[in-house]
């Protein structure tokens with residue numbers, strides 16, 4: 571598949587083919603939303619950033635023990651360009667892959683992947699259950715509470731922010747805003763209280 575055939579619809583179909591779990595699809599939409607927001611903010615290729623966000627965990631549901639490496643194989647089988655494959659695999663740098671994020675796209679993906687999890691949990695403890703009410707302060711307040719969203723690796727986020735040279739607060743703000751744009755799709759529009 572050449573770049574010209576690679577569009578959001580193709581990426582979405584692939585995501586749905588390999589991810590039937592609602593929470594995994596929502597995670598993909600959240601990461602896509604944040605990637606799009608940050609790409610737009612910095613004048614980057616929004617489609618490319620968004621599509622990469624959408625498929626970064628492609629293998630996770632069906633091949634959890636081969637996370638990252640299986641995504642490479644799946645995307646290759648579907649004829650995806652190496653640029654997208656490398657970016658997807660690099661999100662697991664130091665965890666499930668040894669591919670270090672190099673491009674801005676890769677560094678942002680690496681950083682915001684975990685951060686979306688922290689924003690989801692912060693939204694869910696609010697009475698409204700809405701991402702629209704999440705603030706940078708509310709996320710930062712939970713940073714040192716290791717029992718809160720225990721699965722979220724804060725060190726990865728901090729390392730990513732450092733590599734990017736962007737203040738953590740700004741990245742948290744970007745992540746919240748990107749997720750607010752897709753609030754409906756990720757089930758965090760709130761319960762209207």
Ligand SMILES: [Fe+2]
Nearest residue numbers: 626627661662
């Ligand atoms: Fe992952």
Ligand SMILES: [Fe+2]
Nearest residue numbers: 597626627683
């Ligand atoms: Fe992820």
